Amino acid sequence: MRRFGKRADLVVHEESPFNAETPRAALAEGPLTATDAFYVRGHGPVPEIQPSSWRLRVHGLVERELELSLATLREAFPEREEVATLQCAGNRRAGLMAISDIPGEAPWGPGATGTAAWSGIALADVLALAGPLDEATHVGFVGADLSPEAEPVQPFGGSIPLDKARRPEVLLAWAMNGEPLPPVHGAPVRMVVPGYIGARSVKWLERIEVRSTPWDGYFQHVVYRLLPADGTPGRGTGMPLGLVALNADVLSPADGETVAAGPVEVRGYAFAGGERSVERVDVSLDGGVRWAQAELLEDLGRWAWRQWRIVVDLAPGEHEIVVRAWDSSAATQPEDEAALWNPKGYVNNARPRIRIRAA
Amino acid sequence: MRRFGKRADLVVHEESPFNAETPRAALAEGPLTATDAFYVRGHGPVPEIQPSSWRLRVHGLVERELELSLATLREAFPEREEVATLQCAGNRRAGLMAISDIPGEAPWGPGATGTAAWSGIALADVLALAGPLDEATHVGFVGADLSPEAEPVQPFGGSIPLDKARRPEVLLAWAMNGEPLPPVHGAPVRMVVPGYIGARSVKWLERIEVRSTPWDGYFQHVVYRLLPADGTPGRGTGMPLGLVALNADVLSPADGETVAAGPVEVRGYAFAGGERSVERVDVSLDGGVRWAQAELLEDLGRWAWRQWRIVVDLAPGEHEIVVRAWDSSAATQPEDEAALWNPKGYVNNARPRIRIRAA
Numbered sequence: 001m002r003r004f005g006k007r008a009d010l011v012v013h014e015e016s017p018f019n020a021e022t023p024r025a026a027l028a029e030g031p032l033t034a035t036d037a038f039y040v041r042g043h044g045p046v047p048e049i050q051p052s053s054w055r056l057r058v059h060g061l062v063e064r065e066l067e068l069s070l071a072t073l074r075e076a077f078p079e080r081e082e083v084a085t086l087q088c089a090g091n092r093r094a095g096l097m098a099i100s101d102i103p104g105e106a107p108w109g110p111g112a113t114g115t116a117a118w119s120g121i122a123l124a125d126v127l128a129l130a131g132p133l134d135e136a137t138h139v140g141f142v143g144a145d146l147s148p149e150a151e152p153v154q155p156f157g158g159s160i161p162l163d164k165a166r167r168p169e170v171l172l173a174w175a176m177n178g179e180p181l182p183p184v185h186g187a188p189v190r191m192v193v194p195g196y197i198g199a200r201s202v203k204w205l206e207r208i209e210v211r212s213t214p215w216d217g218y219f220q221h222v223v224y225r226l227l228p229a230d231g232t233p234g235r236g237t238g239m240p241l242g243l244v245a246l247n248a249d250v251l252s253p254a255d256g257e258t259v260a261a262g263p264v265e266v267r268g269y270a271f272a273g274g275e276r277s278v279e280r281v282d283v284s285l286d287g288g289v290r291w292a293q294a295e296l297l298e299d300l301g302r303w304a305w306r307q308w309r310i311v312v313d314l315a316p317g318e319h320e321i322v323v324r325a326w327d328s329s330a331a332t333q334p335e336d337e338a339a340l341w342n343p344k345g346y347v348n349n350a351r352p353r354i355r356i357r358a359a
Numbered sequence: 360m361r362r363f364g365k366r367a368d369l370v371v372h373e374e375s376p377f378n379a380e381t382p383r384a385a386l387a388e389g390p391l392t393a394t395d396a397f398y399v400r401g402h403g404p405v406p407e408i409q410p411s412s413w414r415l416r417v418h419g420l421v422e423r424e425l426e427l428s429l430a431t432l433r434e435a436f437p438e439r440e441e442v443a444t445l446q447c448a449g450n451r452r453a454g455l456m457a458i459s460d461i462p463g464e465a466p467w468g469p470g471a472t473g474t475a476a477w478s479g480i481a482l483a484d485v486l487a488l489a490g491p492l493d494e495a496t497h498v499g500f501v502g503a504d505l506s507p508e509a510e511p512v513q514p515f516g517g518s519i520p521l522d523k524a525r526r527p528e529v530l531l532a533w534a535m536n537g538e539p540l541p542p543v544h545g546a547p548v549r550m551v552v553p554g555y556i557g558a559r560s561v562k563w564l565e566r567i568e569v570r571s572t573p574w575d576g577y578f579q580h581v582v583y584r585l586l587p588a589d590g591t592p593g594r595g596t597g598m599p600l601g602l603v604a605l606n607a608d609v610l611s612p613a614d615g616e617t618v619a620a621g622p623v624e625v626r627g628y629a630f631a632g633g634e635r636s637v638e639r640v641d642v643s644l645d646g647g648v649r650w651a652q653a654e655l656l657e658d659l660g661r662w663a664w665r666q667w668r669i670v671v672d673l674a675p676g677e678h679e680i681v682v683r684a685w686d687s688s689a690a691t692q693p694e695d696e697a698a699l700w701n702p703k704g705y706v707n708n709a710r711p712r713i714r715i716r717a718a
Contacts, residue, residue, distance in 0.1 A: 089689075226689050228641065228652055239638040243688035274688050275634050279598040282587065288698060293587055329602035329633050330448075330585050330706040335694050339647060347689040 004046070004184035007036050013106035017042035017147075018184060021111035028251035028267055031298050031307050032083070033114035035177050040184055041088045041112060043156050043219065044147040047204050051188040056126075056172075060140070060210035063131030070188055073172065076129075077121040082169050084194035084303040085271050086201055088112035089224055089241050092249075092348035099338050102345040110249045110352070113271070115304050118192045120173035123208075124166045132162060132210050139165040140209040141191050141202035142217075150218040158200045158224075159215035160193055160242070169194045169303055172205065194303030195273045197241050199224045214240065227343050238342075244273025246333055247349040248281065248325040251307075253356050261316040261358035266294075268352070270325035271305035278306040280326040285312060288322050288335070288351070314358035324351045363405070363543035366395050372465035376401035376506075377543060380470035387610035387626055390657050390666050391442070392473035394536050399543055400447045400471060402515050402578070403506040406563050410547040415485075415531075419499070419569035422490030429547055432531065435488075436480040441528050443553035443662040444630050445560055447471035448583055448600050451608075451707035458697050461704040469608045469711070472630070474663050477551045479532035482567075483525045491521060491569050498524040499568040500550050500561035501576075509577040517559045517583075518574035519552055519601070528553045528662055531564065553662030554632045556600050558583045573599065586702050597701075603632025605692055606708040607640065607684040610666075612715050620675040620717035625653075627711070629684035630664035637665040639685040644671060647681050647694070647710070673717035683710045 003018060010020040018040055026037040051070050058066040068076075091112035093105060127139070140159035147156055164170060171192040174181050181187040186203025193200040199219060214220060220240060227238035248270035253259050270278040282291035294310035312321070324333045334340060337350035362377060369379040377399055385396040410429050417425040427435075450471035452464060486498070499518035506515055523529060530551040533540050540546040545562025552559040558578060573579060579599060586597035607629035612618050629637040641650035653669035671680070683692045693699060696709035 226639075226685070228639070228650060230649075239685065239687070239689070241689055243635065245689040276602065276688075280585075280587075288695075290589075291587060326585070326598065328598070329635075330598070330600055330604045331690055331708070332693055332699075334691055335698070336647075339694070340691075349690070 004040070005036055005182055006040070010037065011109065011111065013108065017044050018046065019106060021108055022114055023111055024249070024251045024254060027111060027114065027269065031115060031300055031304070032177060033116060035116065035179060035182060038114045038116060038185070039088065039112050041198060042145070043149060044145040046184055047144040048183070049144060049188055049204060054188050056189065056205065056208065058126060058130045058208045061133040061136040061212060062210050063133065064129070066126070066130050073121055077125040079119060080122050080168065080171060081117055081119045082171055082192065082194060082303055083115065083117045083300045084169070084192055085113060085115040085305040086198045087244050087247065087271060089197040089199060089346040091247070093345035095337050095348050095350065096341050096345045099341050102343065105345050115300065116176050117178065118171055118173040119175035120171045120189065120192070122168050123170040123172055124168055126172065126208070127165060127210070130210065135212045136210045137162050138211045138214050140211055140215045141205055142207040142209065143202045144204040144206045154218055156202060156219055157215055157217045158202055158220045159211065160196060160200055164193070195243060195275065197224065197244055200242070223344070224346070225344070226346050229341055229343070231343055233343060241346060244271065245347050245349045246272045246276070246325055246327045246331055248323050248333065249352045250321060250323055250354045253354070255354040256356070258357045258359050259314065261314055263311050264314050264358070265309055265311050266321060267307065267309045268323060269305045269307050272325070272327035276327040276329050277302055278325055279328050281308045282324050282326070283310050283312065284322045285319060287320065316358050318355065318357055320353055320355050322351050322353050363399065364395055364541055365399070369396065370468065370470065372467065376403050377405065378465060380467055381473055382470055383608070383610045383613060386470060386473065386628065390474060390659055390663070391536060392475060394475065394538060394541065397473045397475060397544070398447065398471050400557060401504070402508060403504040405543055406503040407542070408503060408547055408563060413547050415548065415564065415567065417485060417489045417567045420492040420495040420571060421569050422492065423488070425485070425489050432480055436484040438478060439481050439527065439530060440476055440478045441530055441551065441553060441662055442474065442476045442659045443528070443551055444472060444474040444664040445557045446603050446606065446630060448556040448558060448705040450606070452704035454696050454707050454709065455700050455704045458700050461702065464704050474659065475535050476537065477530055477532040478534035479530045479548065481527050482529040482531055483527055485531065485567070486524060486569070489569065494571045495569045496521050497570045497573050499570055499574045500564055501566040501568065502561045503563040503565045513577055515561060515578055516574055516576045517561055517579045518570065519555060519559055523552070554602060554634065556583065556603055559601070582703070583705070584703070585705050588700055588702070590702055592702060600705060603630065604706050604708045605631045605635070605684055605686045605690055607682050607692065608711045609680060609682055609713045612713070614713040615715070617716045617718050618673065620673055622670050623673050623717070624668055624670050625680060626666065626668045627682060628664045628666050631684070631686035635686040635688050636661055637684055638687050640667045641683050641685070642669050642671065643681045644678060646679065675717050677714065677716055679712055679714050681710050681712050
C-alpha cells in the first residue's frame with residue numbers, strides 16, 4: 001500500500017500519525033532524495049487545506065499585522081530556491097534503544113533525514129514587511145496539524161532566533177524538488193529552516209508569531225530537548241535542540257551485506273548543521289586506529305549534506321567499517337554511542353559503524 | 360623578569376617571538392582574564408607603531424579604497440564593546456605531544472585561551488564605507504609583524520568570510536579590558552573575530568583586503584590547517600581552521616593537587632565557537648559512566664566562554680575528574696585524545712581529565 005504517494009519500501013513506524021523513514025538504499029540513490037522516498041515525521045493527522053482559502057497570519061511584536069493569501073505571497077515576494085537537508089532529532093534513535101530501552105518513542109533508524117530542493121519565499125522578506133519591533137528576538141511558527149499527543153492538545157509549533165529568521169536561506173516553501181509541495185510534507189506552505197532540526201521546519205504553516213522569548217508550546221518546551229541520562233522530561237527541563245549536530249552514515253554497502261572480496265566502494269553522507277560545513281570524512285577498517293579520507297562528492301551548497309565515497313580493499317572475511325566526519329569548526333563525531341544515551345533518544349551522532357562480509 | 364607587562368607566572372614557550380600561556384590558576388580567577396595574564400601567541404617581533412602616523416588601508420574588491428587614521432576611525436564610527444574569548448588553535452597541544460611527538464611546535468598547555476572585553480569599532484561599518492563589490496566573498500587582514508618563520512618571510516595575515524565580516528561582533532579593537540591595547544596584543548589596532556581561532560584576530564592591523572578567495576598567505580594556506588594523522592603540511596593541504604571547536608577545561612583544583620576529602624568545589628570553563636553557545640557541562644568521577652551537571656556561571660554573552668562549578672564529594676584516595684561540555688548544536692567533546700592527533704597538533708578538544716588526591 002502506498003500511503004501519501006510514498007514508495008512501498010519506506011520503513012513505516014506509525015500509520016496515524018504517519019511516520020516513515022527512508023531506507024539507506026534510497027538515500028544512496030543520489031545527493032537529492034526523491035520526494036516519494038523522503039522521510040515523514042508527523043505529530044497529528046495530515047490537515048486538508050484549500051490553497052485558495054489559506055491565509056498566513058503574521059502577528060506578535062510587529063509594527064504591522066499581516067494576513068496574506070498564497071496569491072499575495074507569490075506576487076509580492078521574489079521566489080527563492082535552497083537545497084537543504086532536513087534531519088529529525090530522533091534520527092538513529094534505534095542505536096540508543098539498543099543500549100537501553102526508550103519507551104513511548106519510535107525506533108527511528110538512520111533514515112530520518114533527506115535532502116531536497118525547496119522553493120518559496122524568504123521569511124526575511126515577510127518579516128521586513130511586518131516590521132519586527134525592537135524587543136523581538138524569536139520567531140514562532142504554528143501549523144494547522146492538531147496533535148493529540150501534545151499536552152494539552154495543540155497544533156505543532158516551534159521558534160527560531162530572529163537573527164536566523166532574517167537570513168535568506170529560511171524559506172516559506174511551496175515546492176519540493178520542482179513539484180508542488182505534497183500534502184504530507186506540509187502543503188500549501190511549510191517552513192524550511194536549514195541547519196536546524198526538522199522540528200523547526202513547521203508544516204502546514206498558518207501563523208507566524210514574532211516574540212521576545214522562545215516558543216513555549218509543548219513541542220519546544222517539553223519535547224525536542226536533550227536531557228542528561230538520568231533526567232526526567234518536563235516543562236523547560238534539559239537543553240532545547242535547535243542547530244543540528246554533525247552526523248554521518250554509511251549508505252552502501254548495506255549493514256550485514258556480503259560483498260565480493262577485493263576493491264569495494266563505500267558510500268555515505270555527512271551533514272553539519274548550523275553555519276558549519278563538512279570538511280573531511282575519515283573511514284577506518286581497524287576500529288579507528290588508522291583512517292583514510294573519503295572523496296567528498298558534489299557540493300550542493302552550505303545547507304545540504306555532502307555525499308562521499310571511498311574504495312577500500314577487503315580481504316575475505318568479516319569487516320567493520322567505522323566513519324567519522326569533521327566539520328568546519330574542526331569538530332568530529334563522538335566515539336561512544338552509549339555515552340550519548342538520553343531519555344528521549346535524541347541526537348545520536350556517534351561514529352556510524354557497519355559490518356560486512358567479503359567473500 | 361616581566362616582559363611586555365606580563366605577570367611572572369606565565370608559562371613562556373618562546374622569548375622571541377614572545378609566546379606565553381596563562382596558568383590555569385590565573386584563568387580561574389574570574390570570567391574575564393586579566394590583561395597582564397592574557398596569553399600571547401606571536402609569530403614575529405612586536406612592531407613599534409606610532410599611533411599618530413598609523414594608517415589603515417582598505418582595498419581590493421571595493422568601490423572606494425580607504426586610508427584611515429586612528430583619529431578618523433574614532434570620529435567616524437560608533438564605538439562598540441564585545442566580551443569575547445580568544446583561543447589559539449594550538450591550545451592543549453601538549454596533550455597530543457604526549458601521545459606522539461610534534462617536532463618544531465611549542466608544547467602549549469591549556470592556557471592558550473582567555474576572555475577579555477574588547478572595544479573599538481565594527482569592521483562592518485568600515486566595510487560599508489568601502490563598499491564591497493558583488494564578487495567579494497572574503498575579507499583579509501594583514502598585520503605589521505614580519506614573521507621570520509614564514510616561507511617566504513611575510514607579515515602575519517588571514518581572512519574570514521564576508522558574511523562573518525559583516526556581523527556586528529567583529530571588531531577593529533583599540534582597547535582591552537577598559538585600557539588601551541598593549542603593544543604585545545596588537546596596538547594601536549587589532550582585529551577581534553569572536554568565535555574564530557585566535558589566528559584570525561590579526562594584531563598590529565595595517566591592511567584590510569576584500570577578496571574573492573580565502574587568504575593565500577603562509578599562515579592560512581600552509582599553517583593553521585588540520586591534517587589527517589598521516590598527512591604532510593603543505594600549501595592547501597588539510598582543512599583550513601576557522602570556527603573554534605567546542606572545548607573545556609578544569610581550572611581548579613590543579614591537576615595533581617591534594618585536597619581535603621569531603622565536598623570539593625571543581626571549577627572550569629567551556630567554550631563553543633562559531634554561532635554556538637555552551638548549554639551543559641557534565642562532570643564524571645567514574646571515567647564517564649555516570650555524569651553530574653555543573654552549574655553554569657555568569658553569562659557574558661554569546662562570544663564568551665562560560666565558567667562553571669560543581670561540588671563533588673570525594674572519599675580519601677586518588678580520583679580522576681572527567682568533563683564534557685555540550686553546545687547548542689547538541690555536540691559534545693570527543694573522548695579519545697589519541698584519535699585527534701595530527702601533525703601540527705591543532706584542535707585538541709578531547710574531554711579534559713585531571714587527577715587529584717583526597718586526603
